[in-house]
Amino acid sequence: MLFNKNPRNWRVKGGQPLTEMDKKILSFQNRGFLVPTRELIKTPEQIEGIRRSGVINTGVLDLVASEIKAGMSTAQIDKLVYDYTLDHHATPACLGYEGFPKSCCTSINEVVCHGIPSEDEILEEGDIINVDCTTILDGYYADASRMFIIGETTPEKKRLVDVALECLQVGAEACKPYSFVGDQAAAITKHAHKNGYTVVRDLCGHGVGNEFHEEPDMEHYGKKGTGMLLVPGMVFTIEPMINMGGWEVFVDSEDDWTVVSEDELPSAQWEHTFLMTETGLEILTH
Helix, strand or coil: CCCCCCCCCCCCCCCCCCCHHHHHHHHHHCCCCCCCCHHHCCCHHHHHHHHHHHHHHHHHHHHHHHHCCCCCEHHHHHHHHHHHHHHCCCEECCCCHHHCCCCCEEEECCEEECCCCCCCCECCCCCEEEEEEEEEECCEEEEEEEEEECCCCCHHHHHHHHHHHHHHHHHHHHCCCCEEHHHHHHHHHHHHHHCCCEECCCCCEEECCCCCCEEEEECCCCCCCCCCEECCCCEEEECCEEECCCCCEEECCCCCCCEEECCCCCEEECEEEEEECCCCEEECCC
């Protein structure tokens, strides 16, 4: 099935010869596929800015990896993120975003995403936690998250964390130049289901770079050949949320941010920012 929400949006400037990329994109557009606007194709200068932001974002998560441990509060993680980011002349994008009160998201066990760091939330042996950071440097955004296992956990939780990373990897492998969003979604869905897990359907990855959230919506549950065409120069995240139980989630009414698995079974997520090149994806954040 074609995903034809907004076709016919690739425009060629008058008087300029068609590039090979123009021709390819127009061929998809003329067949009714959803194609990106020119604004979603990053310039070399923009790509370099996003790459520099990604270096800091990766450094933030490397610091968290070196410090995270049982007995630590999630507020302490947030302070690490805040201090490191400012020390590198950048800004944490989460802080103040639509009212979010902290510099990163800390999502433990059954929390799927958007957990708010707190002095009262103390990491315990066996917890699994996702730390999600987005950095702004010179106006350019880079976004990534990692899973951390606190001490020794159960084999079931360890396997969930491992398979969630595999889902990110198989999704990235499915992203080829002139593939579709649905191609990586189908690969992720297949791998998660093969391992007995489900893919959260209510949240997704996104374009990123010039803004925090841009088109396209990078769905992680879906079918091949659907969604937007992915072409060289696009920058986006892949960040599947993989649940041990059902895929359904709810938002905690106490803070209107924290997303929890409906059955309160554990969830895991990894995220990278990627650049689509002529040969495949380049990772801009780890």
